[in-house]
Amino acid sequence: MKIGVIGLGKMGRNLALNLVDHGHEVIGYDRSSESVKVAEQEGVKGVKDLEEMVTGLSGRKVIWMMIPSGDPVDNTIEVLASLLDKEDIIIDGGNSNFNNTLRRNDFLKKKGIHLVDAGTSGGVEGARNGACMMIGAEDEVFNYLEDVFRDVNVEKGYLHTGPTGSGHFVKMVHNGIEYGILQAIGEGFEIMDASDFKLDYKEIARVWNHGSVIRSWLMELTQNAFSKDPQLDSIKGVINSSGEGLWTVEEALKLKVPAPIITNSLFVRYRSQQQDTFSGKVIAALRNEFGGHEVEKK
Numbered sequence: 393m394k395i396g397v398i399g400l401g402k403m404g405r406n407l408a409l410n411l412v413d414h415g416h417e418v419i420g421y422d423r424s425s426e427s428v429k430v431a432e433q434e435g436v437k438g439v440k441d442l443e444e445m446v447t448g449l450s451g452r453k454v455i456w457m458m459i460p461s462g463d464p465v466d467n468t469i470e471v472l473a474s475l476l477d478k479e480d481i482i483i484d485g486g487n488s489n490f491n492n493t494l495r496r497n498d499f500l501k502k503k504g505i506h507l508v509d510a511g512t513s514g515g516v517e518g519a520r521n522g523a524c525m526m527i528g529a530e531d532e533v534f535n536y537l538e539d540v541f542r543d544v545n546v547e548k549g550y551l552h553t554g555p556t557g558s559g560h561f562v563k564m565v566h567n568g569i570e571y572g573i574l575q576a577i578g579e580g581f582e583i584m585d586a587s588d589f590k591l592d593y594k595e596i597a598r599v600w601n602h603g604s605v606i607r608s609w610l611m612e613l614t615q616n617a618f619s620k621d622p623q624l625d626s627i628k629g630v631i632n633s634s635g636e637g638l639w640t641v642e643e644a645l646k647l648k649v650p651a652p653i654i655t656n657s658l659f660v661r662y663r664s665q666q667q668d669t670f671s672g673k674v675i676a677a678l679r680n681e682f683g684g685h686e687v688e689k690k
Contacts, residue, residue, distance in 0.1 A: 393540055394419070396445045396455040397436070398468060399486075400427040402684045403512070404458030406520035407485065407544065408436050414543035419448045442468070446475040453480040454537070456510075461488045461635065469496055469507075478504030481533060485510045485525075487567070489639050490560035493528070497556045506533045507556050510541075511563020514549075515682035522546035526566070528559030568640030568654040574678055575657035577614060578671030585670045594618035610678060617677035628688040629672025631664040631679070 393416050397408040400422035408418045412435040420436040421444075422428050428438035439445045446453060453476055457468060465488055472482055482505060484493065490509070497507045511526040518524060523545050527534060534552045541550045553562050584591050597615035601607045617624070637658040644651040664672040679685040 393417070393454065394449055394451075395540070396421070396449055396453070397458065398422070398442070398445070398455060399458035400424075400431045400436070401458070402516050403485070403519045405431050405434075405436075406516055407456070407458055407512075407523070409434055410520055410522075410544045411540070412436060416540065416543070419445050421445050442471050443475060446472070452536075453477070454483065454540075455481070456483040456485055458485045461486050461492075465492070466496070469500065473500060473503050473505060476503075476505050479506070481506045481508060481537070483508040483510050483537075484560070485512050487511070487563065487634055487636055488560050489635070490528075490557045490564060493560045494557040506530060508533060508537065509556055509559040511559045511566065513563065513566060514546075516684045517682075518546075522549060524549040526551055526553050526559045526562040528553055528556045528561070530555065564636050564639050564643070567634070567636035568644075568651070571637040571640075571657040571661070572653040573608075573610060574675045575653070575660055575671070577610060577678070578674040581614075581674045582669065582671040592622075594622060610682070613678050613681035614674070617674070617681050621677070624670070624673040624677055626689060627673055627676060628690055629664055629669045629674075629676060630688045631661045631672050631675050632685065633658070633661045637661070 395411060395416055396419045397404055398421050400408060400420050408420050408431060411418050418436045419439055420428060420431045421439050421442060432438040439448060455472060457465065459465060459468060465484060465486065469482065484507065493509045500507045508527065508529040512523050514523040525541060525545050527541060527550060529552065553559050581593060594615050597611055597618060601611040601615065637654065641651060641655045641658055676687045680687045
């Protein structure tokens, strides 16, 4: 399939290359001409603007956005809505708030354009080699795209969660759970760091990841982080927030569902902006490992 990909940053470029690996023809656009040039060297056909991208697609057009949530998505959809035809498809693979996705879907429906929300997990490595996606879409549209989703995800790593909006909703909750798990890992290592024992955190993470109840990809990444910096001395324990944890907590409040662990982990992220902690360092290092999120150096 010929697919347009908007946003050739960490996630978008790797998704585009994943598509190319599976035989899809990718037309790529990014506001950064340098990012377009890099992608072109790896098999993506670069274009200078959205109009050129749409012109380069044929038949029922499919455009996949991998751009920051908020205004960038709204602005891009507004431009695309003036360029696309009825029955064309826009996929939002970023971390958009599901309420905004519902609003955007109402806007595009009036023009006969379909919106698909593909909540994407697995970080940069997943985008490149096999992601995990939670996909909200009309049945017919999902069926039309399923082979593409099968190609770019790991085996059994995608789900049609329901109508448009449900994919971003499920991904939002996923990220809220992620907040809580990261916080537990960070606190556990801080307890060990405060003890009188001289412990090898890399080796502890390694053994915990072989047969223990808490073995996981995050524990593997914990080992990776400590192998690079045994005491995480080079970074600050500042944990930035993408917004999904806040949205999860807000939705829990609306639905009157108690979510103390996710809520507290969000508060800790806010606290980390004011006070450096070892648990903050662990979580910041982990976010850098799985998502390429920047850490603040000392």
